[in-house]
Amino acid sequence: MADTTENHQVAIVGCGVIGRTHADTISARPDATVTALIDGDAAARQALATRLTEAGHPEPKQYDDLTAALSGADISLVAICTPSGTHAALAEQALNEKKHVVIEKPLDVDLTRARRLGAAASRAAGHGVISSVISQHRFDPGSALVAQAIRAGRFGQLTSAVATVAWWRSDEYYASAGWRGTWAQDGGGALMNQGVHTVDLMLWFMGRPVSIQAQAIRAAHHAIEVEDTVVATLTFESGAVGTLHATTAAFPGGRTRVSVHGTEGGAEVEDDLLRRFNADNSTEDVPVEAERPGGHVAQYEDIFGAIGNGQQPGITVQDAIDALATVRAVYIASTLQRPVKFIDVLEGRYDDVEVSRGIGLPPN
Structure with missing residues (x-):
């Protein structure tokens, strides 16, 4: 079980269909809040923000890109929900800022980028930062x-x-x-x-x-x-x-x-x-x-539990590689x-x- 005494502050990168799934799953938890939405499409950002506020959740901040969000919002975990070919670069950027990372499947489309991310994930794990890839x-x-x-x-x-x-x-x-x-x-x-x-x-x-x-x-x-x-x-x-x-x-x-x-x-x-x-x-x-099926709900339980217990999640970047x-x-x-x-x-x-x-x- 996750440590419910901790409030996980989550940024969603990519506010399309799968971004909504992550936002709904995270915001339904008592120990997590969506604090930032990142998407170059302002309409998509606003639609997801409205979805969250109408459900009674705090209004997240909105950003065009991850760089701005990392410097402007309270974030402990970044969920990557963008097109597949952008996953590894965004995840590596978040890990370099010591943020926990969850990446929607697949890890990326390019093995060179995936290997580089694998190395970054290993380094981050040494500092207690976890990374996982959705395979619910x-x-x-x-x-x-x-x-x-x-x-x-x-x-x-x-x-x-x-x-x-x-x-x-x-x-x-x-x-x-x-x-x-x-x-x-x-x-x-x-x-x-x-x-x-x-x-x-x-x-x-x-x-x-x-x-x-x-x-x-x-x-x-x-x-x-x-x-x-x-x-x-x-x-x-x-x-x-x-x-x-x-x-x-x-x-x-x-x-x-x-x-x-x-x-x-x-x-x-x-x-x-x-x-x-x-x-x-x-x-x-x-x-x-x-x-x-357990779906994203069960996997996020595993992810937040890993963060709370200082352990690796059930699905690692190497599994996804x-x-x-x-x-x-x-x-x-x-x-x-x-x-x-x-x-x-x-x-x-x-x-x-x-x-x-x-x-x-x-x-x-």
């Missing part, structure tokens, strides 16, 4: 139960995993904001934007991959730069294998599912709820209540049309590969 589905009760069972060996030897994100996004969705569907700010398509949470869950369950091969295409949305459909196969350090699929070209939109399989059991999480759970060599499903490197490895493998080693991508040996040239129409 690790806090869903069903996903947590699966992870616990894996750590306890209740599924036996893990043999395989299957992860799929079958969603639909219209052309209007991509046109609704200039950064959507671009390499520079979105960093990728169906996998980077919609699928990164599922990638994170797969890594949490299965561990780091060793090698990855993939095919990424634009199947339906030809006005965007990035992929709308991708399929990959992964080999993990344990020897298990997995398949990963993400698409925004599955009208009218399907389900998100992660399943893990082992010699003594397995489980399936579908749309954030645990649908199947066998363990300890039993053929009977263990009854599972349909508990609702691993997820980003996996996504990048998928794009690189598709571009090069051959398997790539995860460690080579993680350590920067493929940083000069232009993945944009490898994403196109389905091959004839």
Whole structure:
């Protein structure tokens, strides 16, 4: 539990849809107040400020940029809710000012910036400053139960995993904001934007991959730069294998599912709820209540608890770097049309590969 004697003073950077989610989650807590809103769009700032005040919360100060906010407002934590390609630079700026940082997924779209942020986060941790990246589905009760069972060996030897994100996004969705569907700010398509949470869950369950091969295409949305459909196969350090699929070209939109399989059991999480759970060599499903996901509320509880207890949060910047490197490895493998080693991508040996040239129409 968080230390409720402390009043966390939070700045929200980016006042769009996800910024509202963070603001609502934070302002609902008795130990936290949104004290600053930062966005170059004055109308977006004002709309979120009005939302907070109409809900009975103090009116936050408003700023065009983070630099002004850091010098002008009382801030202990900065929540980064801007387009993906801006995350690392803003987070590093806040950490350099000894502010705790929460970054919306993904960590960034560029591994070089992500590694630099990782180093900054490590330095800041030495001064008691925490940093975390939103991956709220690790806090869903069903996903947590699966992870616990894996750590306890209740599924036996893990043999395989299957992860799929079958969603639909219209052309209007991509046109609704200039950064959507671009390499520079979105960093990728169906996998980077919609699928990164599922990638994170797969890594949490299965561990780091060793090698990855993939095919990424634009199947339906030809006005965007990035992929709308991708399929990959992964080999993990344990020897298990997995398949990963993400698409925004599955009208009218399907389900998100992660399943893990082992010699003594397995489980399936579908749309954030645990649908199947066998363990300890039993053929009977263990009854599972349909508990609702934990979401941002549960992750912020973990974050504020880490601050209050002087500990690292449940999800670190390094966890997010691993997820980003996996996504990048998928794009690189598709571009090069051959398997790539995860460690080579993680350590920067493929940083000069232009993945944009490898994403196109389905091959004839």
